[in-house]
Amino acid sequence: MEIAIKLTQFLLSLSLLIILHELGHFIPAKIFKTKVEKFYLFFDVKFSLFKKKIGETVYGIGWLPLGGYVKIAGMIDESMDKEQMSQPAQPWEFRSKPAWQRLIIMLGGVTVNFILAFVIYIGMAFFYGDLYIENKNLNDGVWVTNPALEQAGLKTGDKIIAVDGESIQDFYEINQKLLTAKQVTVNRNGSQEVVDFPIDFIDKLMKQEKTGTLVELRIPFIVAGIADDSPNKDNVKPKDILKSFNGKEVAYADGIIDEFKKHKGQTVPATVIRDRKEVPVQIIINDEGKSGIAYASRLIPKNIEELNLYPVSREEYGFFESIPVGLEKGKDQLVSYWKQLKAIFTPSTGAYKGVGGFYAIFDIFPESWSWYAFWNITALLSIMLGVMNLLPIPALDGGHVMFLLYEMISGRKPSDKFMEYAQITGFFILIALVLFANGNDIFRAISGK
Known part of the structure; x- marks a missing residue:
């Protein structure tokens, strides 16, 4: 039953993200009178689970849940429709539209991803508010629960003051910030010290058998x-x-x-x-x-209050108050993910070894149904999808944007043949990344790490 709940949340979240991302391309394409031939949730390799033509567009559901797509007429994309591209350009085709319109169509998907994430965070602030424990109230410091953190130089009882120069207000922010930390300022036995993290901290972290959080609240032996x-x-x-x-x-x-x-x-x-x-x-x-x-190594806020361990602060927001709170949360998550992505593309950190595929995404959903967890994870995945799609790889939106910007600046449009080769190259890069990420999943499953 737990697996079914995880799978349902995973597929629902993935479907929502894919449909809205593709709508981000579909809507501006229709606004600019560009023909959209297909709109698919999941890939329809060889056959579809469902399809129906409405107007000029075939809407369908594929059987391979690795993404989705819209097929826009006159565009060199993953369909590699060379026959269509060999015909004279038609006014309703993507290639006939001005560069600025094509740019808006290509940026539509990631724009929707970022908007969705911020809307979710605003909604969560309004419906759930905030529960947090002020870091200043941890008089006896934190409990270091991961050996990799101890090896990096932190100790149980340290009061974490700042990470990379940024002061910590909320205890629940600490674990996320430590993942990409370079320096941590602590109060240890009444004196302030700066702990320099090794550049390959993430690699050392992944080699530990003990997983989970890095620090926890110091709580009684329950x-x-x-x-x-x-x-x-x-x-x-x-x-x-x-x-x-x-x-x-x-x-x-x-x-x-x-x-x-x-x-x-x-x-x-x-x-x-x-x-x-x-x-x-x-x-x-x-x-x-x-x-x-x-x-017990951790407690939920309700239990913390019942045992009178730490003051738990509550913030409830009205609709208009939720907007800046949600925007700030979205910005923090975007900055955090960008830092993690930079670490992944820096080989010396070893972070690339922790890249996960579809199983890793599936595994972050809880085994019991939680709308709070569902929306929180969906917002984070939406940010990840938006950022990843902006990478300048030809088969991604970012690759198309890169070539469009070149065209707008130079006044020269890359040839269709060049775009075909670029698309093929990008496709193989993506396949390699997918194989690498899912290969990591398999390796961790086999090794038990």
């Missing part, structure tokens, strides 16, 4: 579950909060994990909070330093 074969299944219960261990007070989970390893093969006295009462228990540690007790 029992999340007990293994069936654990010797402690009669001693502790889910939701117990460990207050003391071996006579010492326990403030945070990160301070007790290593303590277990120091008491291998021992039975250690402890105290837990259960139903708001202190209960003495015995915790049995096996010879490997394990107890069979699973602990």
Whole structure:
């Protein structure tokens, strides 16, 4: 059932993005009286799942969910319709239109992608508001949960002040900013220090068996579950909060994990909070330093408030207030993705090894239905689709825009033969990128990383 929910969200999001992107090309083409021969969701290699001709356009759904397309008459595109291009140009064809009209048609898809992302963020600000924890309230710093971050120089208990010179206001911003960080300013034991991240930090991060977030809030040791074969299944219960261990007070989970390893093969006295009462228990540690007790590494804002751990700030916005909030969120995501893309195209960072294909996109959707997660992911994917389509690769919108700008500046239009060769070259580049990205997915699935 979980797989079905993930797949439904994935296909719904992908379909929405493709249809709206192609509408971005379709609408200006029709405005400029350019014939659109086909409008397809997914690719119809050899056959279609559905098709219907309305007016001069065939609308359809293909069977290969790798994208979609509109076939505009008189345009050298992925269809490589050489027969049509060999005929005299007709007034309704793309090639007969002024360069500025062709430029608007080509930029329509990515324009819609960016507009969609900003509209979604505005809508989310209006309907959901903001829940956040002010970074200044983390008096005892953060919990460093990934070994790669420790190797880079950060420590549990550090108060992260700024990343690359930009001050951190909201704790929930930290993980995203650390991914592309070069320098991190921290307050460590009362003094300010600057930690320089290695250029190949992302590569080191991907080599870690432990995945997930880089830092978390420092929270108490809360029992999340007990293994069936654990010797402690009669001693502790889910939701117990460990207050003391071996006579010492326990403030945070990160301070007790290593303590277990120091008491291998021992039975250690402890105290837990259960139903708001202190209960003495015995915790049995096996010879490997394990107890069979699973602990919570993160909490949702509601639980954080219930346990009175950190002040949770709430912001609700009216419709007009939501507009600047959503625009700012969209801008931040756009800048963040651009930084990640630059890292991917910088071989020394090793970020290219983390490029994922369709499975990676599918896997970011949650296993339970969440409209909040769906819209948040869809907005991010829309930004990604817009940015990727602007890359100056001939088979992408950005490639067509590059040649159109050349034509408008120089006054010389590239020949149809040149455009054919450029389209073929771009197609092979895209195939190579798709194979590489999905090959990474397969490698990670096989290697377990």
